[in-house]
Amino acid sequence: MEKHYPLPSKDRQEWRDLLNGTINVPLKNYFFQMKVTQARNQIKTGKFSLEEEVDNIYALCKKFIKAKNMDTDLANIFGDYLQEAPTQENKQQPIAKFKHDDRQYIMEEAEKQKKLDTERKKRAIIEQIRKQEERAKQEAEKGRLEAERIRLEAEKAIKERLALERQKKAIEKTESHNLNKKELISQEKKQAEMQRLKAIKNKKRKVVKKKSFFGSFIDNFFRN
């Protein structure tokens, strides 16, 4: 039977990193390649927000999760995707059984019982001490867990800060590239280029020095 892996949660930062370009792995599934490209473009142009596009792509990935190479792509984006959850076995201790019925045995048992009572008392005290120690241990564990929680929160905060910094850098890089491109392509220049193109296309082309085979055919086709 084919294994089914659930789509990683929509809350995972990797979805956002994928769409803002911080995660920039080459994808393999054609739908995913095209959709990610479109989403990045629409976020850049302001048509949709990052969160809107995360919602959108998440819903579509759910639909096409079984498509070719989707599992590879998701594993490349989410490092822990496709990893098996560890299994644990609960083992029961065997129970020993004894059976005796002679008198000697009963006396011995009575003696044993006394010893056991003493032993029990001892054990009760030991148990009491153990419980006290256990409580102390639990308190210490609680403290350790609290410290671990604080450490993880701090780590998460650092990761989030780093992700934000990466995102900021990616945006700055894109903006700087766009600014550079904008400087080279001002609106006026764009308009002028369009006008020039229109004029040339309207003009009858007389000399065509280099043309693909198919281009020559199409040219003849329209001339006819």
Add this chain to the structure above:
Amino acid sequence: MNNKLYAVDEVIDFINEGRLMSLSGDEKVLKKLPKGNWIAGTIPYFMDEDLGKFDQNKIFVNFFDQNIIDFKIKTYDETSIDQIIPNSYNNGYTLLIIPAFQKIHHDFALKAENMEGLYNNPVVGWVSGINLNSDDVPKTFNGKLDEEYIDKAVAIHIKLPEDYFAQLDIVNIFERDEESPSIEFYFDSFDVLNCLVDGKETNLAEYIHQNNIDIKLPLIADYSGASINVSIKEVDIENGLVSFYAPVFESKVYKFAKPIENYLERFEIKTLDYEVDNEFSCNCILNYLYGGLEGQKINNIKGPITFGEIAYQLLNQTLVTLTVDKI
């Protein structure tokens, strides 16, 4: 389902049986077909089950009636082409045929990327063409209405059961030449005068001419790992104009493709695991011509040879496939 070339009489029988089909063939044979559940586009070049061939007497049939629960046949013009998305079903796919070199061809290519919901379901298809040694005109046919068009697109919208899904894939034998300069454009267009070559304003026609660039090689943009080709149609040195078979986009960075020594070998390697009978596939006329695919066989790949391929958006020099699988 056996997608391949059939004689006209056989196709008429399929139509009379009510089969749902997408057809490709020469205009003269398509005109002989009765009304029915079919759409068609003109083209006489094919990859048939045995070989790549030119045939003006037979019709290539793609059957679409397996594992479907509903369908719609529609005609679109340039004002309604963006309705292909709202008209599609929640779970299914759309097969679209567009006539070459008409306004609708350009409009679809420029608009597709911004169509809302474009990636909800596969949109697959092709651009109809003609015999390259004729004065014919590329056409499309709506068999349901018994109409033919030179300026309208036709589509079949297919509804699949919930436990099936359709997926698109492409085979691009070209690779970006990382040594090539980066080329960026001022606006989305099929025609270009000036552009930025490595950030410097340059006339592209002059650049191609001066650097003796092989115009059989496409420009390639990277779409998150997918190499998307734009093929050069013409370089007009006098006017400094370069025309393409698909639009270049302002938002993309392009590079020229690496040269290819053996088209056939590349296709064979890249299509080794392709299914015998996928729902649909088509390949580009430029690959057919430049790669000498007539008389050749590429693994299990069958279908029309087209003047443009559609896999969500218009592609060039690319093989497109659609498969339907059970979840």
